Amino acid sequence: MPDSQPTLKAINLSKRYGQARYIIQDFSYTFPRGTATGLSGPNGSGKTTLLRMLTTAAYPTTGNIFWGDIDIHQQPHRYLSATGFAFDSTELPQFANTDELLEVILRARGLWDDTESPKKISALLELLALDERRKTLIGTYSSGMMQKTLLAAALITEPPLILLDEPFRALDVETRTALTDYLNHRKKNFGDTIIISSHLPEIVERLCDQVLQFPLDSGEAESEAES
C-alpha cells in the first residue's frame, strides 16, 4: 500500500447553523488511511453536515480539518484536487452524456491520456453497469443512472480521498456489490481513505473498517482515533 498519501484529521470541530443547537461539538478524529469509515445514525443527526465540512461546502463554526498539513478550508483547491465526492444534491449537466462529462473532468484535472483514459472510462462504466447509456444525454437518465453518473464523476480520477453520501440508495443489487468490491480494492491496494454515510447495515458491514455513530460523542471518537 502506498505510504505517501496525507491523512485527514478533524480537530475540535463544532458546527451549528445560525443560532440553532450544535449538531457537532468538539469532535476530533483521525480518519485512518487505507480504510473506510462509515457514518451511521438517525435522520438529522449530522452525517451530511460532517461530509459537507469535509468537502469544504460548509465551514466549521469552530475547529479545523487538515489533509496532511493543509487546512482544507484555507487551501480548498489543493485539497479538492485529491478528493472525489458524490452527494445526492449535486447537479449534473443535462445536455452532456456521461462519456463527455468524464472526459471533461479528466481534462480539467490535467489527467487526460488519449490511449489510457477512454479505457479507464469504459472500465468504470462497465463496473457501474452504465456502459450502454454512456452516449445518451444525462437529462434522460433514471434516478439510478444519475446516481451512477455521480459516482463515476467522483471515482474517475482515482482520488486518494473518497467522500460518499448515501451512494447506494438508488443502485440495484449487482451494482451495489460491484461498487463495494471496487471500494474495498481501492482502500486495500491503493491506501485510499473512504468516508461513507449509509443507512444500509449490510453495506457498512462489508465495506467499513470503523463506524462513527451519530450524534457524535466527541470524547469517544477521540479515544477511538488514538487506539
Ligand SMILES: Nc1ncnc2c1ncn2[C@@H]1O[C@H](COP(=O)(O)OP(=O)(O)OP(=O)(O)O)[C@@H](O)[C@H]1O
Ligand atoms: N443549511 C442548513 N441550515 C439549517 N439547518 C440545517 C442545514 N443543513 C442541515 N441542517 C440541520 O442540521 C441537522 C443535521 O442535518 P444533516 O443533513 O447533517 O443530517 P443527516 O444525519 O445527514 O440526516 P439524513 O440521514 O436524513 O440524511 C438537521 O437538524 C438539519 O435540519
